[in-house]
Amino acid sequence: MNSSSSVAVKYGVFTTIALIAYFLIIKLLGLHTNPWFRMLNGIFMGYGIYVAIKRYKSLFEEEFNYINGFKVGLITGFLATFLFALFMGIYMFHIDVDFMNTLLKDWFDDGGYGGGILIFVIIVEGLASSTILTLTFMQILKNSTKVVQKQ
Numbered sequence: 001m002n003s004s005s006s007v008a009v010k011y012g013v014f015t016t017i018a019l020i021a022y023f024l025i026i027k028l029l030g031l032h033t034n035p036w037f038r039m040l041n042g043i044f045m046g047y048g049i050y051v052a053i054k055r056y057k058s059l060f061e062e063e064f065n066y067i068n069g070f071k072v073g074l075i076t077g078f079l080a081t082f083l084f085a086l087f088m089g090i091y092m093f094h095i096d097v098d099f100m101n102t103l104l105k106d107w108f109d110d111g112g113y114g115g116g117i118l119i120f121v122i123i124v125e126g127l128a129s130s131t132i133l134t135l136t137f138m139q140i141l142k143n144s145t146k147v148v149q150k151q
Contacts, residue, residue, distance in 0.1 A: 003063070007056040008072045012079030015048030019084045023091075032099065038125075045077060045126070046133045052076040053134070053141050066142050070134055077130020085122045092118060 019041055026032045056072045057064045092100040092115050100115045 003060050004056060004068050004072050005075065007052055007059065008075035009079060011048050011052035011055065012076045012083070015045060015076060015080035016083040016087070018044045018048065019080065020087050023088075041125075042129050042133075045080060045129055046137075048080060049073045049076050049130065049133050050137050053137055057141055064143065066138060069138050069141060073134030073137060074130060077134060078127060081123060081126025081130060084126065085119050088122055089115075089119050 022040065022044060023032065026034075026037050031037050053069050053073050053076075057069060060068075100118060103118060104115070
């Protein structure tokens, strides 16, 4: 595994663990059916992507460029998204089916959409936020190509 992939996989798994832990904590508090608490997932995702890019930059300064940093951020976010969606699929379809039915009842008048729509929403939200967060963090962490000239 090359250097960018190893950093991205490591932080993608850490981000997934944080997302799962957060979900289970709000489940214990009985707040897991409130869709507003999903917004805090972005904080965990953003932190994971930021730390992954920053760590990659500090470890491999000589090969760090915009493309490599962008790749690390996307792989980190996409991996965390798919692993979290896998966890949520297992949770909704096998552990707590009432959770899925509650969300479908609250979101749609017709509950015939099935739980697949919930997994689809998780994936779309995760991929979109990963892309936007990676673009944002790369503006902060990229190396400048501008040469300062003496006057």
